Amino acid sequence: MDSNNKTYWKGLEELNPTPEFEALQKREFAEDLPIEEILSGKANDSSVMPRRDFLKSLGFGVGAVALAACNKTPVNKAVPYLIKPEEITPGIPNYYTSISKDGYGILVKTREGRPIKIEGNTNCPIGQGGVDSAGHASVIDLYDSTKLKSPLLKGIESSWEDVDAFVKEQLAKTNAAGKKIVILTDSINSPSTNAAIADFVKAYPTAKQVTYDAVSYSGIINANKNSFDKAVIPSYKFDNASVIVSFGADFLGTWISPVEFTRQYVSQRNAKHLKETKSMSRHIQFETEMSLTGSNADVRIPVRPSQSGLALIGLYNGVAKLAGAQTFNVETPEFAGNIISKTAKELWENKGKSLVVAGSNDVSTQILVNAINALLGNYGSTIDLDNASQQYKGNDAEVVELVNEMNRGEVGALIVYGVNPVYSYPKAADFAAALKKVALKVSFAEREDETAKGFEVIAPDHHSLEAWTDAEPRKGVFLIGQPTINPIYDTRAAQKSLLVWANNPVEYLDYVKNVWNTTIFPQVGAGIFQDQWDNLLRTGFVKTAGAVAQPYTFAKDLSTVVSTITNSSKSVSGKVELTVFKHTNVGDGRGANNPLLQECPDPVSKVTWDNYVAISPKFGQDQGIAEFDVVKVEANGYSIELPVILQPGQAYGTASIALGYGRTAAGKAGNEVGKNAYPFVSIVNGSLQNFNGVSISKTGDSIELARTQTHHSFEGRDIIRETTISAYAKDPSSGSHGHHDLAEISEQDEKGGAKRDKYGNLKLLNLWEDKEKKGHHWGMAIDLNACTGCGSCIISCNIENNVAVVGRDEVRRRREMHWLRIDRYYSEVAEGTEGYMGKDSKEESFEVVHQPMLCQHCDHAPCETVCPVLATMHSSEGLNQMAYNRCFGTRYCANNCPYKVRRFNWFNYTDNDKFDYYMNNPMGKLVLNPDVVVRSRGVMEKCSMCVQRIQAGKLQAKMENRPLKDGDIKTACQQSCPSNAIVFGDINDPESEVSKLLHNERTYYVLESIGVQPGIGYMTQVRNKEKAAAEHGHGGHGHEAKEESHS
């Protein structure tokens, strides 16, 4: 083929080339490259970006951004232990036995070396697995970043060497001058601490220990010394008592050993006892303020403090008459229904199975109580003087004398250990003035508290979770506490400080071991020390066989006792009688700086973050005082201004204020919360008495208290179901009839009757298809008759689930975050029944019921259907779960929850200076449970039934290659409930405890008729009295407090 000779031209220029074109043709680039310009740097000066540059930058930019965007989310790698500590496996908690501050055994849960939770030690003979609110909350004190970080010498942070040198020098001087060295402590029942103090006293012969309890029991100790020549507090056995009569002793809340007593008390009243015996103990309470114990009583009589002693004489006379013993001709009060003589009769009928206790710290009153108990033959059965309690040893007289000694300049050195007299001593100003005359003042306080301020030396003691501790709360019961973390700050065990100053600088652990080896183990039996010690650390306690409790008879003359009581009852006449009492949460003031305790509502008044003056509604009306009015309470030249709560059940003409508030140097959370009521404690005959005559006047101000519950009647709704023991004995389902008689809305059998399962329960008609309940189905049973309402579960839940503290203002706005709350309702006592105080005193005669309320994990949960984004849904195991990250916070679920248990994060509660509690600093956050998400603002949260514990339990069983056993998993609220009122478990397992309880005749479901199929069954409240207020579902229209919220 011919080659193609055609000429193709690309343009006219090529066809008719011009010289310019030909010149151009020869060049590679059509235009000159700006090489010179680029090299000279001029190109950059040009304001117009060349297209190529633009494309280059664009290309690079887009490429770089795309690459950066393609990068994976940064992965935070957990750095493994280079050398793994023997005990620590990341993600797996360890538990160590320890001792709570109140002296009962606990288990401390640690994660990666951090203590994060306190649980009950089931085997401990004192606590038996129960933990109170203060015990739970104490774990966050460990991480308090405001504590002293090193010892202070004359107010300056110093080294321990300097402190030791200074103290030793001063002590030697004092000793040489022959002046006294006083170690002022609270009640110490720790064998090792006592040994250390003894060693110190040996080294400094002028030293002595003075024991001071802010809330003292010296009355009981002295009375027992007087009556039986035994200066001890006996062990009480409420579990042996069929009739319990208490004169103002709040034994379920604060009196001596509440956790222990709660276990004992409930064992006579819980589901098991009721089912087995068809009977329960009877509890009659005479008291002034509405205490936690009074709220649980079958019959409660409000009594003025001035009447209380006389009423006790009346009771004594009643019992003595029946016993044929000497009676006294004193005019004694009697209450509606002749309750005193009736009580005497009941006590007599239950001789040896009864118990009379009194909260008074007055020796005469306690002697009279001893006399009654002796007449009833209670010694040896319900009262044990031979295995005495060692929980309180305070000696009021010695403390009073100490102030005198200091004033006289006899005291050269004062070492304050565990007490805060400048805050808690009734005549604190006197104490502070006397302190000035002491040359060397040393404190073991964790911070510069009211007392330690201005002390020469503050040698901060470890937190109890950092230290070796031991205790002998009851004679023959020895507990050990191990440190669960290295000391966080530069603190030192107080015992070690004492030993160092006594020139015996041993390691405290060696010292403790020695004490156990030489004095304790020999008491409990021979063995190899190391084995005994290892075993001790595992169990947390050892105990001796214990002495046999002996019966005691009372042989003293009572006439002076009776006349003392009669006289003292006249001392406050004509004034408003004020009682002050230890608060259930903040205690004697030691818990004041704990935000969890401050936010945990008072079990009865439901007030948080404040104390207040409680007066009876009628008294308020007569005095023209309304709720939240600020009143001035004045006595002996001291006055405080506090808002008023109209408290049903408060005795007419009296007022009550909680102790433990109004601290000024407690720390961030506790300072200036409430007012200090200690100055109202009166010192009578050398002992501290918790009542006083005061005058009350209105100031015209009004302060709204932060309450978690503002409506106090259950309005006769069948959410609360009650019965009496006699009705229960006849028909165990007597109180829960509502549940068993929902026949109209239940499924029907072929004959048109209501369909029942084998337990007699009805199957309610259902709009929805039933969910399949395969595998586990978690549920809960709560025994209203066992629950005392103490609130320890609230704090247990808070800590387990990282529930935020929101502070007073937010509680006032009704925004507390508690996943679990205890609803407390009042109902009027029906006319003519026991405890009815007459028409004029209707507002004093009240019955109380406590109902723990938490997410019911409904099988047909109304919250689940309304969530637009499926952030809350049902698990295949019957749990109603929250996916926090999916929630965008419409709050529809909370609105549609009939139980109102859902809590919304209105703000960010972590890392927010407006909520400066433990979640706002890195140290405080160490207590957070790593298994539970900390919720951000804008999401809903609620009880998860401790799903993290469920998972952990299932994993444990899986690892051990065994099926899950009932009891393997315990929720936080259940684990340490002092009354075992909460039982969690698998409903699908017919043998589980919860299944059995849910089939108990007493069981009912709250708001069952809505058809939401709640997963938590409640067991009726049974009262041991003639007729319960709410027996027929018509509780009185209780006292309606102001609900007007913060504005």
Add this chain to the structure above:
Amino acid sequence: MHESIIRKPLVTGTPDMHTVTEDVCRPVENAPSKAWWIGFTLAFAGFILWLVSFGYTAWVGLGAWGLNKTVGWAWDITNFVWWVGIGHAGTLISAVLLLFRQSWRNSINRSAEAMTIFAVICAATYILAHMGRPWLAYWAFPLPNQFGSLWVNFNSPLIWDVFAISTYFSVSCLFWFVGLLPDIATVRDRATGVRKQVYSALSLGWTSSARSWIRFESISLILSGISTPLVLSVHTIVSFDFATSVIPGWHTTIFPPYFVAGAIFSGFAMVQTLLLVARVVLKLENYITMYHIELMNIIILVTGSIVGVAYLTELFIAWYSGVEYEQYAFLNRVSGPYWWAYWIMMTCNVISPQLMWFKKLRTSLVFTFIISIVVNIGMWFERFVIIVTSLHRDYLPSSWAMFTPTVVDVGLYVGSIGLFFTLFLLFIRFLPSVAMAEVKLLLKHSSEEAKAKAKKHGHATHHPVEGNVVIATTATIKKGESNEE
């Protein structure tokens, strides 16, 4: 279309077609009046307040409001339902009355529809604002996502709400905009410069050809067909937010019709409020006549009575049901701590509209204006009563609580009114607030002049060729010209 001469005229005075154009275009083409500036300044201040309140809430969290653990919704959802309700009159007027060939709607439908859109915008802001984490609001849409099968909950009335409101908003916008086309074209034709360009773009090239008009008519009909069920469905679905719950006072089957009636009731009241002012300020008395006002008053009377019957039915059913929680919920409404809210609601919504039975009152401008405000106050309280008094005392008395609004709550509410009026005032400034084309339809047979003429001639005016064709020539009208007749 036959129009009886004894029917009241829908246009008073003697405006001819050109006068209509002039009258309606006046506010759009001239500098705004002092009254407009005063109104706009106030409204804009309100809008700023809204921005601040909204921003503060979004920044610190919902704790800025007065809500609590028991009352999880209060002013937020009250305002939401209130605004959605107000919107309903617009749709009713533009869609339902069009289907029923109620030609008196022609002069008011434009503003009413604008009101609908702005009210729905206000309502939508509360959907966003009431969320704990509003930045995640898009989760409410069933969008494909990277989380596997994560989907919305189609059981939740809030999801129905999302669909209802978004559908409602889009259809309303479409309907409004389509209706605006001929009028924008008129403005375009009279405008010059940049304004002309803008209006040209907005008019989508409206040519006023007969074909355009035919399509315009059919699309209007189709859209009104789509909108009509929305009038009923949107508020029905809003009422499901409450009706499907288990809370006494919410859990009731009467809610859908009761809410729809209430919505129309409040919507017409809002239309009255707006038009009574607009007709004076914009000098549109000839097009928005006393007859219109009276007719709307009658609707207010009817829907107000329906609402009243619903209130009484609720009370009766609460008693008749025998359910103690239900009974208490209503007892608490009537006599509980929020009794005042209930009685404000009763007075404003049930008693005050009954005065409309008197012709003298329902034809009084002042009285109408007062009642229109009173009705909207009443309807706000109706939602407040339903939401807050049901929630604050439900099943367990332990959780009973009170709700007290905070400054931010008030700011957000007042601010949303500011937002609404800002939008509305911008609307009457930039778009024809009366549907010129549709009013011109009325001139031939329903105006006072036409009727007078007809009376004089002893027979009704008869136009074999209908208004469509007559006004189809609007596109050629130049400012200052007239080609009518």
